[in-house]
Amino acid sequence: MKKRIAFATLATTVAIAGSATARDQIRVVGSSTVFPYSQAVAEEFGAQMGGAAPIVESTGTGGGMKIFCGGVGEGHADMTGASRAMKPSEYELCTENGVTDITELLVGYDGLTIAHSRSAPDFALTEAQIYLALAAQVPVDGEWADNPYRKWSEIDPSLPDTEILAYGPPPTSGTRDAFVELAMHDGCKALPYVKDGGFDGDWIDENCSRMRQDGPFVEAGENDNLIVQRLEADANAVGIFGYSFLFENQDKLKAVPVNGVEPNEDTIADFSYDIARPIFVYVKNAHRGVIPNLNEFVEEYTSSASMGAGGYLQERGLTVLPAAKLKEVQDAAIGAMNMSAPES
Template structure:
């Protein structure tokens, strides 16, 4: 027997989508991050099972792509929620406002360890951020000069690393995972090289952030499951994706340590694994009370049964927020607190 989720009231909500138009869509539509997608899909399936509402339609478009679609406008032709593996950028918020999406709630669902992994049959690896930068940057420092990346094998960077070709499958520029990887790994790794740090600011930014395009780094699209499949087929290749994909494939994949630490729920939560990032979804508040089940879906997503310790999202690899932060997020999500980071 299905239970009915009763929605809390959302104060001061200006609903501008007509009821007649809403009747054209009786399912919640969700886009966004491939990293957040498995969690959203799990909540959507649970929501469809425990309520009388239709299960939401979820689509993995990448964080950047999801923001573009989400911010495209209001009404049934536009999605209600977008998932994100990074926070919304100011330019994205401005696009939303420009298109009438001016009441948005930001919901942090938990934390994720951005993982570098490979086949369980591959060699054990422990990489510094500087070594990862040397492997994947378009330009690197060699003998005090900034040059096109000459490295094709790991042991050319450091003799202690495997004598194997550098092959790394990673996310495209539209992905929040790519943004996070550049910020948490590439830029930090770049800081180890004095000739690069001595460059003029805009040139330094370019060198620190630009990924190589000559073969060793391969953009694998927004479907992280395809990266997993490629790693299972090539034991020397590495892949970059969210922790949930490593967690779900522990029988065939293992983590590469970064700065001596592998991603685990414990190391991500205590931040000893330094490639961790928050995960979010964003709600178009004007659609609450108009798109059937949207308010109730948000309540299910932020429930203890979903995002709390021992919840069904933790079982899929999500690292829960601490008790106080989780309660703050839950209250803001249910009440439809307006996103104000760029308006204060």
């Protein structure tokens, strides 16, 4: 059960406060999807406080969790953004390293977006077509085999007669984890070979999770702005990233509808867009009251002016929480509510 805490333990506080060089800037790491939101809050907070803004680094969800869970003290990050919930293995890593008091905060909702240049011809994809284009192995003549498809039109004649080229996130990214779970697994399950084959969830996890490595799918790192640049340079390429990057580049890019639905604030909020997901930030409570202004930064991050309807994060593409849910998040943030261990 979650519990509220008023302050960190004395031993932890002394350990941090006793550092030879006290850190006076908040450090936030994590997801490239959450990065634009954390950066916007950091800039607003710096302007309000009149001092140095918090440092925000785009390390990917997995990389951010490793940094965040590395330990307690001024040498370790205070917060991490995540485009998926913390995994049990990451919680265990935190626990092993003394990071035992963490507040999990739901920031809002995001849609995993497949986008391409505005100069490209329009087309739409089903999750099954996405899987057939990007998976390492697919059904071929009744057998499970290495993916032979090189062109979209080889999957379906109605699709463009161009080479498949998709720039996407690396394995350390929460966006990659979410894309595999929400798009690839569902696309795999929709294939007649799998749907009619009686395969269970373990088989899906083992056989439908690998992205192809023979060229059509390219791991583009944690900087989604580089994917945007590549899509501008090649009208035949598509990119996979969070909705905020499409939102901020609507003059250059357009969405590829998935299962007949385009990502936007409404379709992400009601999850009619099939590859929508929640996004999070995690706060190291032992650093509250020790790292200057961390409590105030957390309050600004979760404020109605930031995360609420009409707030400045909505202006950056965030699909915001309903008012009642936002109030729950704000209470958890202010009360430093300690999260429960994630379920396997």
